[in-house]
Amino acid sequence: MNFIDFVYYGFIAVVAIQVVYYVFFFSKFAFIKPKKEPTKKIPVSVIICAKNEAKNLQNFLPSVISQSYPDFEIVLINDASTDDTLEVIEAFAANHSNIKIVDVKNIEAFWGNKKYALTLGIKASKNDHLLFTDADCKPLSKYWIHDMCTHFNDEQTIVLGYGAYSKIKKSFLNKLIRFETLVTAVQYFSFAKAGIPYMGVGRNLAYARKEFFNANGFINHIKLRSGDDDLFINQIATKSNTAICLSANSFTQSLPKTTFSDWIKQKRRHISTAKFYKLSHKILLALLYISQLLFWVLAPILLIALFKWQIVIGLILIKLTLQYTMFGMSAKKLEEQDLIIMLPFLEVFLIITQLTIFINNLISKPNHWK
Structure with missing residues (x-):
């Protein structure tokens, strides 16, 4: 198996992981129908x-x-x-x-x-x-x-x-x-x-x-x-x-x-706690992030090489369709619909930013809360 084959099969695995997250996790929130709870007057x-x-x-x-x-x-x-x-x-x-x-x-x-x-x-x-x-x-x-x-x-x-x-x-x-x-x-x-x-x-x-x-x-x-x-x-x-x-x-x-610098400082403090989560949660979140990162790394490589490009484009469309569906419905619930039009671009920029924060937190500790 040469390098491009390795990239191709890795890309298929990454898309499969993304599909699992969108179908089995994010859909539970995207399709939820809030029910009216009985009024309570607890102190x-x-x-x-x-x-x-x-x-x-x-x-x-x-x-x-x-x-x-x-x-x-x-x-x-x-x-x-x-x-x-x-x-x-x-x-x-x-x-x-x-x-x-x-x-x-x-x-x-x-x-x-x-x-x-x-x-x-x-x-x-x-x-x-x-x-x-x-x-x-x-x-x-x-x-x-x-x-x-x-x-x-x-x-x-x-x-x-x-x-x-x-x-x-x-x-x-x-x-x-x-x-x-x-x-x-x-x-x-x-x-x-x-x-x-x-x-x-x-x-x-x-x-x-x-x-x-x-x-x-x-x-x-x-x-x-x-x-x-x-x-x-x-x-x-x-x-x-x-x-x-x-x-x-x-x-x-x-x-x-x-x-941007103030936001990065804030996120460094927030992200610094993730390593203390329960192991099962760390695995789920790490797998999600790694699959997102690899998707945007491997897809351009395959497209530039024109390696089985029809299948690659099909897999990209599957991922983006699921993402737009689940996040579109979720954003509507949270009244953030204006963000969806820029979804892929914002996701790439966020992935790069988070990777930078992870590296910075390994080098030095974030500051106190104020």
Whole structure:
């Protein structure tokens, strides 16, 4: 077998792997029909950890305070901020009795560790169900708490939500950030529907308080800079205890990075936790990424060589048809349809970016969360 034969059969295997992921995993999310859950009025603690977020709290906290929900408290955690964050929090608390302040001071053992601050906030919360978002994040409707909490029941104690990023016109970086967010969401929603939940995002995530204490909190990875959301969910989520929330009223929206370097720094912190996932999850995610990378490496080689080009083009069309179908339907659910027209181009750029981040993380460690 010569080199081009090896490339050809490798390409067939790569396409087969992609087909399996689209048919057996991504289709579960793409074709899901959300069902209306019975309304629940359980008491909820909304937890927001803020480090140097004075301006964002002023802009976005009112959208949390004004939620249409009968029984919720807001636990605001000031994580050793050096700006006016604490003063802003105190001003809001003076006018709203359901706001509780947790003022965290740095200690040597946990300096700059968001998980330490979150632990103090969770311990200070009074309700049995916790809903998390970020200080630079706003609910897109006044029914955010309501819709997320309707999925709680005696068995389902984790609710995965969608945390979008706001759109910036004529910005390729913004499209790339939103596309990466869409891809990540499609993956964790799809795997959850397949009975393999592996992560959630702290911009929009809920779980029962008992899950935190049953797992001894973040103790297994307290010294890691990231992972208060994805790594914790990877640890505690099961097929039976995890639900997903897809109603548009449950979405949140955050401010995206506006420079490529800032986004890369953010993604380096996020990606650094993946190596601590359960082995089965690492294998599934690694196989998916490697097959995506090899698809875009091997296809051009075969086309340039005109080696069995009719079959190669057919395999490319099969892959792209499945991808456009599954991601098109998923993007519609998450109100990100404008990204689909650029899907192949964005995917190639994202694959290259992720490979660069992986290499950089091997060379040096990412920074603290703020």
